[in-house]
Amino acid sequence: MLFEGIILTCSTRIKTERTAAAIFHIVSGKKSIQTIQDIRMFELEDFYGIFKNLPKPVFDKKINELDKLGLLQEKEKSAYDITKSGKEWLERNSSNLPLDYYNGLHYSNTAEVYNERLTLLIQTLTNSKKSNFAFIPVIENSSVEKWVKFHYKEMKVHEARLLSSIYNELRSLLRHFSNQEAELFVERLTGYRNYGKSINQLADKYQMTNVDVKLVLTGMFHRMLHFIQQERDNYKFMSFIINDIFHTALITHSANTTYFYLKKACTIEEIAQIRGLKYNTIYDHIVEIALYDPDFPLTNYVPKHYQKEIMKAFNATSSFKLKTIKQLVAGDISYFQIRLVLASAKNLLESGD
Incomplete structure (x- = not known):
């Protein structure tokens, strides 16, 4: 149900302006200038990168299902619009769709690291407390393993206190969720002689699809990070886990490099030559920068009378x-x-100009 709700919500905002592939790229977090522009244009930042390993065949199958159910309708080739039935479905199920949990643009990368560090820390500390050092790590990520090993040296003398802190902070965080969501989260954790349930096992137990289980957990991580960020004093250990990776990446690395040269008053031609890129690529970067810089010097690129003409055409269509x-x-x-x-219009509208 959650997967359907996300696709229908995206379709409501995009309509037939883009093909269904655009929604796939948003949800899977494609790092392309077009996708970054789309999430901004259609106000879909929250759903960016919430399912990075989503298989394309799984997405396509769901689009076809929604089409057959009459919730989506193909208006142009691979471009779908939500139907009246689709809107009614969203309204009917809105209370069961935790769409407000997501903040993908801000948390998609951080949530993944937070999840893996927390999971491995709990497994490590609970086993260490029982003097069991022969366990098999449930997280297979070398950078996460290195991080845990590095900090474990300082933690091992305070195992009991740290485990108590983790328990209390998680208990406080889980109060923001339903009982089923909290149970789902806890049953995924691994401790001493207790391995967390797999996605398949959780899907069977709670009669959910694998995709929805993953999306629920991702949404929970995003919501947790929101509370951790807002109440750092209440979540000191959780803040410590993400302290070195808590950041907001608004524009792609390549666009940021172009931004650096623009600030040095380099022309488009000069930047293209310096970076060995085509003019169109630099144009893409400048558009991406304009999406996020409220002080972008638009008049340097588009005379005011052209700006008015373009906006008049946009308002008409x-x-x-x-x-x-x-x-x-x-x-x-x-x-x-x-x-x-x-x-730039997005920034002007948001600022009230």
């Missing part, structure tokens, strides 16, 4: 499709300028 807007503006206005104005 209510569409982000570049081709549709291009047909209504002066011929010498480029696609790059249209994209740039639409990107």
Whole structure:
């Protein structure tokens, strides 16, 4: 049910502006300029990267199911719009869909590391307390293992106190969730002589799909991180776990490099030459920067009378499709300028200008 709710919610905002593949790229966290622009344009930042290893065939199968059920309808090739029945389904099931748990743009990377560090720490400390050092780690991530090994040297003399802190902080965090969600989370943990249940086992027990189990757990991690960030004094141990990786990555690394040169007053031509990239790639970077920089100097790239013309066309069509807007503006206005104005418009609308 949760997977369906996420796809239908994304479809509600995107409509037929993009193909279904765009939703897949958002949910799976594709690191492309187009996807970053899409999550901003269609206000889907919360769902970015919430299921990084989602198999494409699983996604495609779900799209087809929703189409056959009449909740989605293919309007153009691979472009689906939510139907009246789909909207009614969302309204009917909204109370059972914890969509507000997600904050993918901010937490997708942090949540993964938080989960693995916490899981391995609990397994390590509970086994160490019982003098069992021959256990098999449930987390197979070399960087996480190194982190735990490094900090365990300091932790081992305070095992009892630290385990008590973990217990109390987790208990406090889990109060923000339903009983079933809390049970799902706890049953996934591994301790001394007690291995956590697999995704398959949890799906069978709670009569859920594997995809929904993973999405519920991901949403819980995002919500936990929100409370940890807001109440660091109450979650000192949890804050320690993520202290070195708690950050917000708003733009891609490549765009950030272009941003560095722009701040040095380099021209597009100069940046392309320095970086050995095509002009269009630099244009993509500039559009991405404009999405997140409220002080972006739009007039340097698009004269004000062109900005007004582009916005007039956008308001008349209510569409982000570049081709549709291009047909209504002066011929010498480029696609790059249209994209740039639409990107900057998001910031202008949010600031109330």
